[in-house]
Amino acid sequence: MGTIAAVLGDITRQQVDIIVTAANESLLGGGGVDGAIHRAAGPELAEAGARLAPCLPGRAVATPAFDLAPVRHVIHTVGPVWEDGEQGEDDVLVSCYVESLLLAEELEAGSIAFPAIATGIYGFPAERAAHIAAMTVRSLPIIDEIRLVAFDEQTHALLRDALAEPVEEWCPTCGEKAIPLLFGRPVEEARQAADAGSVALGGCLLPEDGTEPRWQCPRQHRWGESRRDQRRSQVALHDAIAVTLGEDHGRSVP
Ligand code: ADP
Numbered sequence: 001m002g003t004i005a006a007v008l009g010d011i012t013r014q015q016v017d018i019i020v021t022a023a024n025e026s027l028l029g030g031g032g033v034d035g036a037i038h039r040a041a042g043p044e045l046a047e048a049g050a051r052l053a054p055c056l057p058g059r060a061v062a063t064p065a066f067d068l069a070p071v072r073h074v075i076h077t078v079g080p081v082w083e084d085g086e087q088g089e090d091d092v093l094v095s096c097y098v099e100s101l102l103l104a105e106e107l108e109a110g111s112i113a114f115p116a117i118a119t120g121i122y123g124f125p126a127e128r129a130a131h132i133a134a135m136t137v138r139s140l141p142i143i144d145e146i147r148l149v150a151f152d153e154q155t156h157a158l159l160r161d162a163l164a165e166p167v168e169e170w171c172p173t174c175g176e177k178a179i180p181l182l183f184g185r186p187v188e189e190a191r192q193a194a195d196a197g198s199v200a201l202g203g204c205l206l207p208e209d210g211t212e213p214r215w216q217c218p219r220q221h222r223w224g225e226s227r228r229d230q231r232r233s234q235v236a237l238h239d240a241i242a243v244t245l246g247e248d249h250g251r252s253v254p
Helices: 034-043 044-052 089-106 126-139 151-162 188-195 227-245
Strands: 002-008 018-023 060-065 073-078 111-114 145-151 179-183 200-203
Touching: 002 089, 002 126, 002 151, 002 188, 018 034, 034 044, 034 200, 044 060, 044 073, 060 089, 073 089, 089 111, 089 126, 126 151, 126 227, 179 227, 188 227
Parallel strands: 002 145, 018 073, 018 111, 111 145, 179 200
Antiparallel strands: 060 073
């Protein structure tokens, strides 16, 4: 079981394999957290970044971490510049976390630290960003230790609250709220969660068409075969069982 934690502090002081920076497209270094990371890593970071630039919003690239060693890599991701929330800003922010995690997995990282991407100069509202950060990393916990690093108390509190929220999903067909769908013989805890209406039981037999949907809405629509959907529904199932049993499910993930 991995851990996902909200941490208050300076990201350049984190003892992790990978530090993520909230870069701009040039990857030459900027203000805010990116400036702090470039100062700590030394001038070679900008030289390495320049060779990979431009990096588009929502994408991520990796360089060595230079003077930040024993940190091994810096992942540079470019957040969305906030306009009004209707220009795909949420999707770009989700993509920053997803692309960074996938890249970190390729680099065989055991631990990674993220700043609150886009919430400074780029102007993304802090609470909405905390919610997206928490939900996205919880739906893709492919790195053993994930730290969401806040530089101020308020962001720290927002991240902690967001990490404690149950995972939510809505039906792509009708927009109704969904619950995780479980195939196979359910354990007793899952049966109790199903009785409480927070989990749907799909039956012991897997669908014959080879698909294994992971979500169901009240109108019986079923969906979700991607790896991310699967992980997300596992986390939701874990939440539903913990809530049903009255456990403090904290921020660990299955
Ligand atoms: P963006 O341009 O993506 O908005 P910023 O660097 O302006 O990026 O801000 C992103 C977040 O990083 C803000 O919440 C800011 O407070 C935080 N931050 C700034 N310096 C550090 C640091 N040294 N460690 C961790 N977080 C930091």
